[in-house]
Amino acid sequence: MPRTAARTLSAGLALAVLAAACAPAPAPTPAPPTATPYPVWQPAPTPVPDLITPQWGREMLLYLVFVRSFADSDGDGIGDLRGLTDRLDYLNDGDPQTTTDLGVNALWLMPIFAAASYHGYDTVDHFRVNPDYGTREDLITLVQECHRRGIRVLLDYVMGAVSDQHPYFRDAYGNPASPYADWFTWYDEAHTRYKAFANIPSVPTPNGDNPAVQEYALQVARYWLDLDGDGDYTNGIDGLRCDWALAQSHAFWQRLRSELKALNPDLLLLGEVWSTAQDIGTYYRGQFDSTFDFPLYYVLAADPLATGRGVLNLVDPPGFVHGALLQRERYYSAGAQSVIFLNNHDTNRVMSSVQGDEGLARLAATLLFTLPGSPLVYYGEEIGMSGVKGNGQPYWDEYRREPMDWYAAESGPGMTTWFRPADRNNAANDGVSVEEQTNDPASLLAHYRRLIRLRQNWPTLSLGSYERVTVSEGPRSVYSYLRQDAAAQLLVVLNFSRESTAATLDLGATSLPPGPWTATDLLSGAALPSLAGGAYRLELPPLSGLVLHLERF
Incomplete structure (x- = not known):
């Protein structure tokens, strides 16, 4: 290129650059707004189980x-395995879409081995x-029918x-030379006084x-785990409730x-360790998968012989429940599971514990099914059967184990009649029977069905975290807690008072992410005031319980 042309091009480029620099800049293309992500709930770090x-x-x-x-x-008046099989649809019909069954998914049978007494805890033949x-x-048939319905x-x-x-x-008794002499603990040389x-x-x-005793006990367990004797230990009994551990x-x-x-990794070992939390905690590692939460039971009912005491009767504040749960964290192994209960075969029935007050019984059930742990229902609890230990003249625990009330008249197909003294707790036409409650949406039975469905439909209640919510304004009768996981945020609010109560919950001090949230009661379907986090004020009817599903809007 000639030098003159180059100088001319160079000058032109310089002028063009100068003009571009002096010209107003074009408006930038607007960028799409950046969405601010909502904070999400994060579980607290937990130890390796x-x-x-x-x-x-x-x-x-x-x-x-x-x-x-x-x-x-x-028709002999005594309940049996075939009778239980006939009634399985009452417990769980195998169809999750129906609502006429109770919905439980596990069944614990009190002793069924040959025994000397009515209760079965004095075994004569373990096989x-x-x-x-x-x-x-009959037992094989029962287990097969249970498994078909999803019941363990x-x-x-x-x-x-x-x-x-x-x-x-x-x-071995009176015979020191017996091959079974050392199977028992004797207090005298003649082997007539014993533990x-x-x-x-x-x-x-x-x-x-x-x-030798240990091997015998293992032989008993293996025998019942492999019910049909085919060598497969995974299709028989699903778990053992280990009595008096x-x-x-x-x-x-x-x-x-x-x-x-080693025979069945999916087997559940549930220990009855009737003791303090500190003692119960020593039975987890390498032993039981789960134990019964006796410390919580004593907070709720005060004593297995008591009526009218404990948190369930508004005598003690519900905050005591939180204290019992803290004992689990302190003493139990990581990953430990607890079975929580309001009553069982060795305690007064919960309806007797609350002295026949159905409002208290309903509130107790709402608490039971929303706390962390595996809820237990004692047969007849769901219809409000009563039962208080007798004085031994001549009966004791029989009054806590009375025949299941199927009919208003206490008479009909399948009704057991083995124990019917004049002073029994349950009577005909008292409103306490499956027949009288099954079609009543306001019945105690309907309440239990709803709570069990709630637990089934919201795994957060079984697997999610638990966190107490402070009541910043209001009486001690209000107990609130969050149940959370990655799938849901649930807020439980319970009013242990016979009076309408206003309470303010301090959600800002919890791990609940900032709102705004809608609040829907999963028990009634009612919409409650929305919340943004921080203080949340509610008006609570007497003896009421809310299970609020929180959703962002």
Whole structure:
């Protein structure tokens, strides 16, 4: 290129650049607004679990049945396994779309082995079904029908005591040369004084430290886990409720867990450790998947012989419940599961505990099904059956284990009649029967059905975190807590007062992410005032419970 042309081009470019620099800049293309993401709930860090509870055990809705009292198939007045099988649709019909069944997914049978007494806790033969209840084949049918409906089955595993009519004890009694002499603990050389449950002579305690006794106990467990004898331990009994666990050493339970979990890792071992939280905590690692929450029970009802006491009767503030839950965190292994209950076969029934006040019974049930842990329902609890321990003249716990009330008249197909003294707790036409309540949407039975459906439909209540919510303004009678996971935020508010109550909840001090939130009561479907976080004020009717689903809007 000629130098003159180059100079001319260069000058032109310089002028163009100068002109561009002096010209007003074009308006920039607006960028789309950046959405501000909502904060999401983050679980608090938790330790690596010391034990792994089967998933079904963490989502368990357990129903406790005394077979003798539940349903009679042959008209002899005594409940049996076939009668229970006939009534399974009442417990769970296998169809999640229906609402006429109770909806439980696990069944605990009080002892079904051949025994000397009506209750079955004094076993005579661990390898035979109680003839009053039927046969092994009847049990196989029951388990198959349960599994078809999605119900797991737990047997009462009673190895801490046997009957004094058990053949091994009869051989050892007064016979130091017996091959079973060291199966029991003797207090004299003649082998006539011995260790027994609660010092009751009719129920001697086997020596669980004896390897032969341990092997016998394992043989019993293996026998019932493989019901049909085909060598498959995964399609029979699903779990063992280990009675009076304090009677055996930790080494015994560790061996039981090690050997049975090798046969079926999905087996649930549920321990009855009737003691303090500190003591219960020592039975988790390498032993039980779950235990009964006796510390919580004592907060709720005060005593298994009591009526009119504890949190359930508005005597103690509901904040005591939180204290019981804190004991779990302090003493239990990471991943430990608890079975929570209002009553069982060894306590006064909850309706008697609250002295017949159905409002208190409903509030207690709402608490039960929204707390962390696996809820237990004792047969007849859902219809409000009463039961208080007798004075032993001549009956004791029979009054707590009365026949299941199927009919208003206490008479009809399947109704058991084995225990009907004139002073029994439950009577005809008292409003307490399945027949009288099943079609009434306002009944206690309907309330239990709704709560169990709620627990099924919202896994957050089974698996989510628990966090107490401070009541910044209001009486101590209001107890509130959050149940949260990545899928849902649920706010539970309970009013343990007979008066309408205003309360302000301090949600700003919790892990609940900032709102705004809508609030819908999952029990009634009612919409409550929305909230933005921070202070949330509510007006609560007497003895009321809310389970609020919080959704952003």
